[in-house]
Amino acid sequence: MTADDEAPEHRCHGYRRYDERGTVPLAGYATLATAFAAATGTLTVLARRRGVTLPERVPPWDVLLLGVATYKTARLLTKAKITGFLRAPVTRRVEDAKAGEVMDEPLGGNAVKQAVGELVTCPFCASTWSATGLVGAYVLAPRGARLVGAALSAMTLADWLQYAWTWTQENAEG
Template identity: 65%
Template structure:
């Protein structure tokens, strides 16, 4: 069989088994949450107001960036990734390392889009169990998101003023 023939990718580096393990862990966590919530008699909200969706979205965005790109959270990613470069605003670029589950976790923790699904799941679970506390956490993360955009606007204004 030729190289790459019959494999998922040309270099045979995609850790499909690791991805399956992560998907299984996510599904198992969701099922466990649903089971515990049901046993405890937690009721799902009848509706989620658009404001809460926006708040959860902003918090998911910021928490995902903090977990996957922030310098200070590098210690969480280090077992699964390697730093490739520093980018503006105190963020870093990491690349996954290893193979199998380690590589799959590296892909997860270095990708804000991938991590956002897990963060959204956790925040949604929190919203069901403790909506007031979750809104407070989301408001804090949302405030940091707004502050980041103000920092970018300030920097851009300074650069334009300096010519």
């Protein structure tokens, strides 16, 4: 049986349903995957045109720096109150969370809007894009990328110190 032969209840917007409820925005995911591939390709072409030689290896400290910076960038994009204006076109606020973070959920609508909403509310999803941007910057301008990575890593360290201070105060007070 082909997708065209399926019963109407198993079809959604002209495509076979991926899940039972027909809520997975496959066309949106495909659009985002294409945009990601295009951005990665553009970074590669830009590096080649600039004559950038890719590093033979990336030092472990740079990997650590980029990893922590990726974590913080993804959290800022997906959870920070202050970046809500970026998410607002494709999400709605569900609740305020601790430490200045929020919980947003994707809006419905067309598949691309829903997929983008899912991307900007999921730190794990956004980390792929964040890492690619930071690594692209690292290849094109390593000193600048290290500086930005150091700032984002310092913010992450400061966050953990805030959590440690709060925990210490709560436990000292009994």
